[in-house]
Amino acid sequence: MLPLLLASSSVYRRDLLARLRLPFSCSSPDIDESHRPGESAVELVKRLSLQKARALATLHPEHLIIGSDQVAALNGQIIGKPHTFDKARQQLLDASGASVTFLTGLTLLNSQTGHYQTDCVPFTVHMRTLTPKQVERYLLAEEPYDCAGSFKAEGLGVSLFQRTEGDDATSLVGLPLIRLVDMLLAEGVAIP
Known part of the structure; x- marks a missing residue:
């Protein structure tokens, strides 16, 4: 098996990949993650997951490189990471009683052959109706x-959450393991 490389610095993705009990290393690619005009959210996450994997291929020529990117969409609009209490508060109040769809782009690139597999895995969270006090307590507790x-x-x-909807709950955290296992099996990786 070629060595596995996770093209990410995300602790969340690293923890998810560790569940598969396969040895892997991590490296963070430096790419432009800008949204292109007219590009759908699905196209964006698929493109970025592939770009992240390809960005590391030259430095790691005999690896299976995993690239992943995620966006959340509320009412058809992409919402990003809030970075501040006030922005997070507004995002959660906007999502109160609504549905937020998470789209996770996933790529597995064999840097030895150049062959890659790319997909987008959706997962929807149906939010409870939230009061400003609930939102503030949550944000202060978990940041x-x-x-x-x-x-x-x-x-x-x-x-x-009121309920969730999707085929792979791990995609909500940022690395859809069920789809990744399919890709790894197609590359001949023995799991479990």
């Missing part, structure tokens, strides 16, 4: 300012 949608699904953020 999810580096998370698209302003919550950590793997933590207390789940208390904000």
Whole structure:
């Protein structure tokens, strides 16, 4: 098996990949993550996941490189990481009683052959109706300012959900393991 490389500095993605019990290393690619005019959210995350993998291919010529990118969409508009309390508060109040769809682009690139597989895995969170006090208590407790949608699904953020909808809950955190396993199996990786 070629060595696995996760093209990410995300601790969340690293923790998810570790669940597969395969040895891997991490490296953060330096790419322009700008949204192109007229580009759909699906096209954006697929393009960025492929760009992240390709950005590391020259430095790692005999690896299976995993690239991933995620956006959240509310009412058809991409919402990013809030970075501040005030922006997170507004995102959660806007999402109150609504549905937020997370689109996760995933690429597995064989840098030895140049062959790659790319997909987009959607996952939808139907939010509870939230009061400003609930939102503020949550934000002060968990500080999810580096998370698209302003919550950590793997933590207390789940208390904000009414229900979820999708084929792979790990895609919500940023690395769809079920689809990744399909890709790894297609490359001949033995799992489990």
